[in-house]
Amino acid sequence: MLKGVSPIISTVLLILITISIAAFVGPWSINLATTTSNASATNAMSQIDCQNTFYDFSTNYGNYQGINITNSGGLIIEFKAKLGNTGTRNVYGFSFQLSNSSDIFNCAVKTITQKSQSDPLRPGEECIIEALLSGECANIGEGSITKVKVINDVCPRNSPSLDI
Structure with missing residues (x-):
């Protein structure tokens, strides 16, 4: 009969996989949030400028x-x-x-x-x-x-x- 992976090793592997995914997704999500907020701020400033331009x-x-x-x-x-x-x-x-x-x-x-x-x-x-x-x-x-x-x-x- 085959033995499975010990619970300690499986826990360590699960933690490593989670950290690896976070290492890839984290910077991307921060960049996305920054880009979106900067674009929104620029758009808002442009709208304010246009409201007063006649x-x-x-x-x-x-x-x-x-x-x-x-x-x-x-x-x-x-x-x-x-x-x-x-x-x-x-x-x-x-x-x-x-x-x-x-x-x-x-x-x-x-x-x-x-x-x-x-x-x-x-x-x-x-x-x-x-x-x-x-x-x-x-x-x-x-x-x-x-x-x-x-x-x-x-x-x-x-x-x-x-x-x-």
Whole structure:
């Protein structure tokens, strides 16, 4: 008749197996918990930033209720927008998204009119920003723009748009 493993040896083996499993699962579970909590904190901060980020076109400016477009030879040669910060958060890092019936043009803002983190558009202030009409924005036809969106770096999802 075969003899089994002694109770002491089986207990030691069971403890060793448990410790081995814990050695593999422990660091993974700690890493998972840390990653999840960091992602949640980042998401919460982003939502708080966005709740206080509001700006809009100043309708008392330009030839399109906050937008001023100058054309020459059938092309847009100057594109400006006047923005007012109606939120409680500084806003900066603007860019234009110009749309026509078939394309979307992403246009940078001229450095001289751009707002930065060190010189933001503060609550209650207004500023005029001008599009840098180069690259894909260089040959936009006069009258072809149907929608303008001004995007910011603080909260891109809170970006006003204007139908032209």
